[in-house]
């Protein structure tokens with residue numbers, strides 16, 4: 412007889428594992444199916460985020476930044492650091508250890524919360540049945556009151572740049588280089604391309620980023636994107652906009668990339684090439700023909716605002732559905748769905764999902780850009796504050812960038828917070844919290860901020876919206 416569960420989750424990434432834990436917390440008999448084989452040769456929970464995404468990339472970003480600081484930025488403090496070297500295999504091994512600890516931690520959380528873990532490939536059948544093909548090929552079927560699909564995404568591959576074993580790699584391969592490439596090419600100036608390009612540039616690689624679009628970071632506020640392009644270029648990233656890759660040739664451990672830009676066809680040779688042109692939803696062999704679950708025109712599982720698919724009792728969350736491909740979006744959808752299955756009225760605010768690019772300085776935002784708001788005909792007041800005027804940033808010798816707060820000119824309600832600068836991700840989160848509670852720029856301005864903090868830049872930018880900033884000259888006097 413097949414086992415019966417209240418909730419069966421397919422995929423144990425940040426969407427799936429969070430949904431499973433929350434469902435179990437709510438008293439629902441919950442199972443989670445995962446098939447990813449980690450470095451230890453065993454099934455590893457945590458999905459893209461923990462194994463080959465957010466966490467390993469941040470581990471390498473932090474290691475490489477420390478190296479860069481020791482080499483280039485200590486002298487200003489009077490610290491002499493001579494003969495600073497980088498042991499790349501040790502750096503990569505540290506990252507692997509963090510991944511091992513975190514993925515193992517999910518297994519512990521599953522046990523603690525009573526989530527039943529199944530290893531293998533899950534497939535949605537008709538009538539809310541889920542088939543599991545185990546790693547040994549054995550097939551079993553679970554009966555599910557509810558199914559949550561959280562099968563995630565994988566890197567897009569493009570015909571002009573097919574992956575090779577070690578020269579043309581995707582983001583996963585770029586987390587495993589055992590030496591610093593002398594010349595590194597990156598296709599795609601998106602979040603992943605910029606983060607991974609930064610890691611290897613800090614360690615000494617000569618990095619060229621080829622981006623097909625003419626516009627840099629089109630989703631970011633234009634003022635922030637402009638500053639980001641300036642700063643990253645100054646750091647040595649050769650960002651070539653309007654450069655579409657049309658072909659690659661691998662010869663003698665090098666790759667020659669052909670691309671076209673405003674000047675016609677160009678060629679450039681690299682030791683390694685990272686293909687970072689986006690991610691696509693994973694739906695291979697996931698849905699039986701009679702499952703009734705449908706995809707949208709872009710291949711994502713079709714869902715409504717509450718992550719319901721076309722079949723009652725079947726939900727889908729995270730990267731496999733519409734919206735931002737971000738771990739925190741996947742997790743919050745997981746919580747929402749688990750709570751709704753348990754009969755709660757949960758929902759999530761899709762308007763306040765923060766975006767972060769973990770370069771240095773970080774680039775982060777929440778809410779709308781000035782261009783979006785103007786396009787919608789909303790009149791706005793804008794306040795900015797440069798970190799160059801922040802005492803805390805000066806003390807840390809980290810003064811690049813600015814905070815920008817955008818508020819509705821009529822109501823003063825904050826509609827966007829955009830930051831490029833030190834700890835931008837944390838500052839934007841403060842903006843997100845305030846915006847969730849419908850803050851006005853005046854409210855933020857009236858709050859007491861600790862001194863000296865980087866957060867004071869957010870305070871001052873909020874004050875500047877209405878011309879009340881103290882530590883810079885106000886554009887508007889009120």
Ligand code: FAD
Pocket residue numbers: 421422423424425426427444445446447457458459460461463464465466468531532533534561562563564582603693696697728729730731736737738739740741769
């Ligand atoms: P995934 O994490 O992709 O998990 C899906 C899981 O389902 C996988 O483990 C897969 O093996 C499993 N699965 C799929 N099909 C089946 C099946 N049929 N049966 C069983 N199991 C199955 N996001 C951020 O928010 N912040 C960041 O800093 C960040 N950095 C990133 C850096 C990199 C290099 C990359 C690649 C991604 C990064 N992301 C980041 C994106 C983030 O990793 C994803 O948005 C997030 O992992 C999506 O979560 P998910 O649960 O939807 O899917």
Ligand code: AMP
Pocket residue numbers: 569598599600601602603604621622623624654655656657687688689690
């Ligand atoms: P993201 O989806 O944010 O990870 O960004 C991926 C980027 O890759 C996008 O900005 C695309 O414009 C870019 N891109 C896609 N295909 C190509 C190509 N053939 N050559 C150069 N850039 C590309």
